Amino acid sequence: MAPTTLVKSPRKLAKVPNLLRYEEGIGPEFFSRAREELDGLPGGRGLNIAHEAVDRHAAGPRAGQLALRCLRKNGKVHEFTYAELALETNRFANALSSLGVGKGDLVGILAGRIPELYVAALGTLKNRSVFSPLFSAFGPEPIHTRLTLGKAKALVTTELLYIRKVAPLRDRLPDLEHVILIGEDGAETNTEGTHDYRRLLADADDAYEIGPTDPGDVALVHFTSGTTGRPKGAVHVHEAIVWHHVTGKLALDLHPDDVFWCTADPGWVTGTSYGIISPLSNGATVIADEAEFDARRWYAILAEQGVSVWYTAPTAIRMLMKAGTELARAHEYPALRFLASVGEPLHPAGVLWGVEAFGLPFHDTWWQTETGGIMIANLAAMDIKPGSMGRPMPGIEAAIVHTREDGGVDLVTEPLEEGDLALRPGWPSMFRAYLGEPERYEKAFAGGWYITGDLARRDEDGYFWFVGRADDVIKSSGHLIGPFEVESVLLEHPAVAHAGVIGKPDPVAGEIVKAFVALKPGFEPSHELEKEILAHARVRLGAVVAPKEIEFTDAVPATRSGKIMRRLLKARELGLPEGDVSTLETAE
Numbered sequence: 001m002a003p004t005t006l007v008k009s010p011r012k013l014a015k016v017p018n019l020l021r022y023e024e025g026i027g028p029e030f031f032s033r034a035r036e037e038l039d040g041l042p043g044g045r046g047l048n049i050a051h052e053a054v055d056r057h058a059a060g061p062r063a064g065q066l067a068l069r070c071l072r073k074n075g076k077v078h079e080f081t082y083a084e085l086a087l088e089t090n091r092f093a094n095a096l097s098s099l100g101v102g103k104g105d106l107v108g109i110l111a112g113r114i115p116e117l118y119v120a121a122l123g124t125l126k127n128r129s130v131f132s133p134l135f136s137a138f139g140p141e142p143i144h145t146r147l148t149l150g151k152a153k154a155l156v157t158t159e160l161l162y163i164r165k166v167a168p169l170r171d172r173l174p175d176l177e178h179v180i181l182i183g184e185d186g187a188e189t190n191t192e193g194t195h196d197y198r199r200l201l202a203d204a205d206d207a208y209e210i211g212p213t214d215p216g217d218v219a220l221v222h223f224t225s226g227t228t229g230r231p232k233g234a235v236h237v238h239e240a241i242v243w244h245h246v247t248g249k250l251a252l253d254l255h256p257d258d259v260f261w262c263t264a265d266p267g268w269v270t271g272t273s274y275g276i277i278s279p280l281s282n283g284a285t286v287i288a289d290e291a292e293f294d295a296r297r298w299y300a301i302l303a304e305q306g307v308s309v310w311y312t313a314p315t316a317i318r319m320l321m322k323a324g325t326e327l328a329r330a331h332e333y334p335a336l337r338f339l340a341s342v343g344e345p346l347h348p349a350g351v352l353w354g355v356e357a358f359g360l361p362f363h364d365t366w367w368q369t370e371t372g373g374i375m376i377a378n379l380a381a382m383d384i385k386p387g388s389m390g391r392p393m394p395g396i397e398a399a400i401v402h403t404r405e406d407g408g409v410d411l412v413t414e415p416l417e418e419g420d421l422a423l424r425p426g427w428p429s430m431f432r433a434y435l436g437e438p439e440r441y442e443k444a445f446a447g448g449w450y451i452t453g454d455l456a457r458r459d460e461d462g463y464f465w466f467v468g469r470a471d472d473v474i475k476s477s478g479h480l481i482g483p484f485e486v487e488s489v490l491l492e493h494p495a496v497a498h499a500g501v502i503g504k505p506d507p508v509a510g511e512i513v514k515a516f517v518a519l520k521p522g523f524e525p526s527h528e529l530e531k532e533i534l535a536h537a538r539v540r541l542g543a544v545v546a547p548k549e550i551e552f553t554d555a556v557p558a559t560r561s562g563k564i565m566r567r568l569l570k571a572r573e574l575g576l577p578e579g580d581v582s583t584l585e586t587a588e
């Protein structure tokens with residue numbers, strides 16, 4: 001267990017924290033108070049995320065304030081004020097509806113961090129269609145699986161990504177009626193069977209009235225991974241905006257004139273909830289960088305863009321630490337006043353390195369795709385315990401429980417006892433379903449609690465400490481990867497008889513994907529074959545999901561019912577005791 005030294009949250013008093021005392025926010029009336037911060041659609045026509053994030057500000061004193069500044073790889077900068085973003089997203093909403101894509105239809109968006117992605121996401125929400133992001137580094141297989149599960153009616157992507165990853169699948173996507181292509185550097189596209197983004201928007205009206213939106217209408221589907229089976233589509237509704245707004249305000253301490261940079265890609269939930277929706281709803285200026293991680297570039301962005309609130313991830317923090325604090329010191333960061341982290345365990349050294357490099361600690365926050373927004377955090381109003389995820393957000397009831405065979409739970413009351421991290425359902429950004437899988441959804445609950453799948457401890461001060469996952473999902477560079485999805489693709493290779501995939505601890509990425517592979521008769525392990533299987537996986541899955549390492553083995557351990565015993569593979573990898581292997585039967 002990490003030391004419990006408290007790090008005082010240094011407050012640059014230019015800003016008074018939105019929540020001064022942690023205890024202030026606690027109470028059942030918290031959600032309704034939070035709702036009052038928002039507008040609602042004019043004429044009492046409901047609650048729509050895009051209205052709160054964009055139109056509300058475009059119609060008020062912040063109309064001329066910068067909403068979004070996109071830094072392109074080629075050095076260009078694209079900017080939108082709130083008023084401009086309102087018009088551009090109106091055009092996109094009109095374009096979608098002119099194609100017959102309407103309320104409840106799923107729109108997949110597969111693109112890097114380019115301006116069109118932000119416009120398309122918000123325009124989709126205005127049109128009351130369902131925004132489902134796809135990570136641009138996915139290979140064709142994960143893209144196909146997600147578009148199929150979501151029955152996507154439309155896809156917005158770049159010409160390049162389409163040609164490389166989607167066109168070869170198009171005849172296997174019967175629900176996909178429309179593909180909207182973004183040309184390289186804003187150029188028009190002319191690919192058969194697609195629409196051109198630029199032409200569609202040029203022809204579209206810039207006035208759009210958002211139709212009635214019930215807070216319970218589906219807004220977003222975020223795919224996430226479990227240990228077994230297909231990816232799960234976590235369904236979120238427009239009411240989630242209440243939580244996006246309030247957590248941005250309280251956990252990230254966002255103020256209207258903040259310049260906010262969330263380094264997560266909008267292909268994942270963090271990049272949507274906090275890379276788009278929450279900061280806009282809070283009236284901040286969003287910085288988006290198209291380029292990949294580069295320590296020098298990142299420091300220059302923090303300094304030159306005047307970033308005041310920065311939300312990043314432990315892998316990035318570790319890479320910056322590795323690059324050396326001197327690089328950080330090459331700049332000054334007078335605007336920077338709040339640092340936060342999410343997605344994986346943040347080690348105490350990472351929290352403290354923030355102080356060394358920027359004079360500010362990192363505030364760890366914890367949440368999941370399913371929770372839609374931050375649940376546990378080291379709030380601005382709290383002292384930080386380095387290594388702890390923090391305390392539950394106001395309004396959130398979190399507990400450590402033991403789940404029983406009969407479906408009930410026993411609450412753990414003893415401080416520091418390990419158990420399942422559980423949350424009392426009912427917050428606004430709570431997922432409402434796993435798309436088309438009611439049983440899987442039901443299984444996520446026990447005894448009136450949502451069981452998160454994480455193991456944790458709570459200390460005597462109410463701070464939560466992450467222990468590990470209760471299942472076999474892998475967290476690599478902050479990305480959640482399902483071993484089953486990887487194993488399935490490995491098994492497609494003609495030489496592979498059995499495959500078992502685990503997360504192997506890695507000092508920078510947290511974990512890397514490692515595969516154990518048993519070959520079919522007639523195939524011998526070799527360096528060439530290893531390279532061939534790795535390449536096969538990379539082409540099909542994309543570099544982020546594919547294994548980094550393969551180990552040939554005579555047999556992959558499995559239970560008698562055929563379940564791969566990944567825990568055993570992991571124990572072997574780590575040289576740990578193998579535990580109970582009574583049901584072991586190896587797949588050879």
Ligand code: PRX
Pocket residue numbers: 224269270341342343344345346364365366367368369370389452453454466468469475478479480
């Ligand atoms: O295991 C926890 C880990 O990431 C999981 C959620 O991943 P995902 O659904 O992809 O959501 C990403 C957006 C947050 C959690 O179940 N995790 C997240 N935050 C932390 C964390 N593990 C340790 N410490 C955290 N702060």
